[in-house]
Amino acid sequence: FTSTRVADMNIARVVKVCDKIGSGKFRLGKNLFSTSAVLCRDEFIRDKAIVNLVTLGAGQQGKTTLASRLTKVLASHGVPAKEVADIDNNASEKENCRSEHVTHMELWREQSKWRYSLADLPGNFAYIKNTLNHLPHADGALLVISPEDGIVPETKLFYYMASHLEIPFILPVISMRGNEVMDEETVELIMMEMEELEGIRKPFILDDSMNNDNSLIKLMDEIDELTALTVSEREVDKPLFMALEQVGSIPKRGEFCAGRVLQGKLSVGDQVEAFYQGKTSKANVKDMEIYKKGTSFLQAGDRGGAFLKLKTEMDLKRGGVLYDPKSKLSASDVWEISLKAVPGFGPATLKGDAVLYSSTVTDGKVSLGGYVDIVEDVEQVVKVKLSNKIIGKPGDKVILRNNKVISLGTIVA
Numbered sequence: 001f002t003s004t005r006v007a008d009m010n011i012a013r014v015v016k017v018c019d020k021i022g023s024g025k026f027r028l029g030k031n032l033f034s035t036s037a038v039l040c041r042d043e044f045i046r047d048k049a050i051v052n053l054v055t056l057g058a059g060q061q062g063k064t065t066l067a068s069r070l071t072k073v074l075a076s077h078g079v080p081a082k083e084v085a086d087i088d089n090n091a092s093e094k095e096n097c098r099s100e101h102v103t104h105m106e107l108w109r110e111q112s113k114w115r116y117s118l119a120d121l122p123g124n125f126a127y128i129k130n131t132l133n134h135l136p137h138a139d140g141a142l143l144v145i146s147p148e149d150g151i152v153p154e155t156k157l158f159y160y161m162a163s164h165l166e167i168p169f170i171l172p173v174i175s176m177r178g179n180e181v182m183d184e185e186t187v188e189l190i191m192m193e194m195e196e197l198e199g200i201r202k203p204f205i206l207d208d209s210m211n212n213d214n215s216l217i218k219l220m221d222e223i224d225e226l227t228a229l230t231v232s233e234r235e236v237d238k239p240l241f242m243a244l245e246q247v248g249s250i251p252k253r254g255e256f257c258a259g260r261v262l263q264g265k266l267s268v269g270d271q272v273e274a275f276y277q278g279k280t281s282k283a284n285v286k287d288m289e290i291y292k293k294g295t296s297f298l299q300a301g302d303r304g305g306a307f308l309k310l311k312t313e314m315d316l317k318r319g320g321v322l323y324d325p326k327s328k329l330s331a332s333d334v335w336e337i338s339l340k341a342v343p344g345f346g347p348a349t350l351k352g353d354a355v356l357y358s359s360t361v362t363d364g365k366v367s368l369g370g371y372v373d374i375v376e377d378v379e380q381v382v383k384v385k386l387s388n389k390i391i392g393k394p395g396d397k398v399i400l401r402n403n404k405v406i407s408l409g410t411i412v413a
Helices: 004-023 065-075 091-096 126-136 153-164 184-194 213-230
Strands: 049-056 103-108 114-121 140-145 169-175 205-207 239-250 254-263 263-267 269-275 278-290 295-299 302-312 321-323 329-343 348-350 353-357 364-367 372-374 382-389 397-402 405-411
Touching: 004 114, 049 153, 065 103, 065 114, 065 140, 065 153, 065 169, 065 263, 091 153, 091 213, 114 213, 126 239, 126 348, 126 353, 126 397, 140 213, 153 205, 153 397, 169 213, 205 213, 239 295, 239 302, 254 269, 263 278, 278 295, 302 348, 329 372, 329 397, 348 397, 348 405, 353 382, 372 382
Parallel strands: 049 114, 049 140, 140 169, 169 205
Antiparallel strands: 103 114, 239 254, 239 321, 254 302, 263 295, 269 278, 269 321, 278 302, 329 382, 329 405, 348 372, 353 364, 353 397, 364 382, 397 405
16 A cells, blocks of 8 residues: 555545544433544634523423524524424434433524523423433523413422522523414413412513524523523632533543533643542543533533543442542531422421432432421421432532422531
8 A cells, every 4th residue: 555545544534433423423322522533523612601501391391392493593603403303312202202311402692692501401200300410500491381381380390499409590481382372361371370489580471482583582682681690700710529410431531521510620631539429539631522522621610521531440420529639528428408398389298218419419319217297488407318428518409309299408517
């Protein structure tokens, strides 16, 4: 072979690999991050502040349809357009016509200061752990309400959970799923139902979302305004703390850890501490991605991924944490938690084991140690024993699920 022939063959190999990556064959789960070879990916340009937005609400309210329409109406700005079938794309989701997993998309406009990382969250209670894996890290939530159904119990539940987790803004969006136009009487009835929800914001009326692009643009205008008013300055100067939402092992590249940087900054070459269920390991950051593009760093507010080389073997999974080795964090399997019932759902008795959801743990098993009675207006302090240690501190918001009963909690000690 001549040197020219060898060079041509190498180029052909690179093109073949890039074609496979572009087709999605190397995609890791349903997220914004690929396992593409560094040779083939673009470099991320940080020209806008990143804001984490979610669609929230009961099942069959039109959340995924709204997410799809937003990507399409912003396609002229370069946003990748998504059909509903692209978002709910696994066999079970297509068969049951519902979201079961979290799907991530991008939204931006040339004139806007912000780039939105949009997560379409499941509304079916059976997949609530997937929703609560992402909800605590959101900067804003679009609470989608179908006028055909009005305010159903699940809508109230998701609203109060988001409020308890102190999501900076929750914008109710009344949106038709089809092509019908809402009448004033329907809107008035929904507005009356919404008055029962404490502290809820005035809803955005999205009329004929399937055809009215102007209405969707006005929705983006409102999201921009709320972001400017409510999303605080990122804590970039604090020690690193990153909550992991997805973890996968990639041959020859290490552990791929995707999640939200809650504070601090993470750079290629850094040494960090990895934590999961009481076990820790030093780790070196080998590479990073955001929005399927390469980056040399992630900072507070970003949702991105890092390839790690763990020094000690450990089973790192979602619910894990990456943090600055110099940080002094408290990890324990025993916590005192102040619990109360969800407003409007009445008193309840918790018994047996429960599942705890916090900003870093999505399925921590909890022993209640007996019967616990909770009410709406009075907080009950209980000592709980987890099956594994978690990182936490007083003031952290948590959610407890005991069978189908949800309670709202705050770590006391």
